[in-house]
Amino acid sequence: MFNLSFDLATLLLVLTFLMSYKGFRDSSFFNAYCFSVSGLKSGQWYRLFTSGFLHVGWWHLMVNGLTFYFFAPTILNIFGTAGFLGLYLFSLLTGNLLTYFYYNKEYDYTAVGASGAISGIVFSSLVFNPSMKLYILPLPFPIPAPLFGLGFLLYSMVGILRNSDRIGHAAHMGGGIGGTLITFLFYPSLLRENPLLWVFLSLIFLALFVIKKLR
Numbered sequence: 001m002f003n004l005s006f007d008l009a010t011l012l013l014v015l016t017f018l019m020s021y022k023g024f025r026d027s028s029f030f031n032a033y034c035f036s037v038s039g040l041k042s043g044q045w046y047r048l049f050t051s052g053f054l055h056v057g058w059w060h061l062m063v064n065g066l067t068f069y070f071f072a073p074t075i076l077n078i079f080g081t082a083g084f085l086g087l088y089l090f091s092l093l094t095g096n097l098l099t100y101f102y103y104n105k106e107y108d109y110t111a112v113g114a115s116g117a118i119s120g121i122v123f124s125s126l127v128f129n130p131s132m133k134l135y136i137l138p139l140p141f142p143i144p145a146p147l148f149g150l151g152f153l154l155y156s157m158v159g160i161l162r163n164s165d166r167i168g169h170a171a172h173m174g175g176g177i178g179g180t181l182i183t184f185l186f187y188p189s190l191l192r193e194n195p196l197l198w199v200f201l202s203l204i205f206l207a208l209f210v211i212k213k214l215r
Helices: 004-025 027-033 037-041 047-053 058-103 115-128 145-162 169-186 189-193 196-214
Strands: 133-135 142-144
Touching: 004 027, 004 047, 004 058, 027 047, 037 047, 037 058, 047 058, 058 115, 058 169, 058 196, 115 145, 115 169, 133 145, 142 145, 145 169, 145 196, 169 189, 169 196, 189 196
Parallel strands: none
Antiparallel strands: 133 142
16 A cells, blocks of 8 residues: 555655765765855755755765664654654754854854754654663663753753864754654643653753853
């Protein structure tokens, strides 16, 4: 039977693979569609979305692809096809907007990757199932979802402030925020059922404030 949700997930993976592969082989294509502060300032706002379908290498692509594979089915079943696509694109957008917010004065800053969109999917999953436990390599034991969320925030804060690697920490954080907000928008009952989520939401916005003050 035709499965629209499955086909949407497959389409996103195939499109990401094809654009990333094209970018691996064609630097002009990569540069034309990557996240670029100078490009955005010149009005090329499409980069906020196209950059999410490019990656810097096979390892980057495979990690994001596997994370998508493990977490996407749950959110597809909950949100349906249209809702899932909206969450994916909104998380990608919020990830890149937060990146622009923090790095808009660095004209040579560039980035690529679906990490913002995938962070939105992961955090939506955690909101629906706070008792979830995740295995994070190379740790041999599972991490409880609340501890993972707190660690993710701290790791992203340090990464944004240091800005010493090529990882898009701001995109990860912004995407996670986008996915969380969309989830609460469509399922506000989650906030009533689990008051601890208010604490988590407050910590997110506190982190944004602290980062802006320290940068």
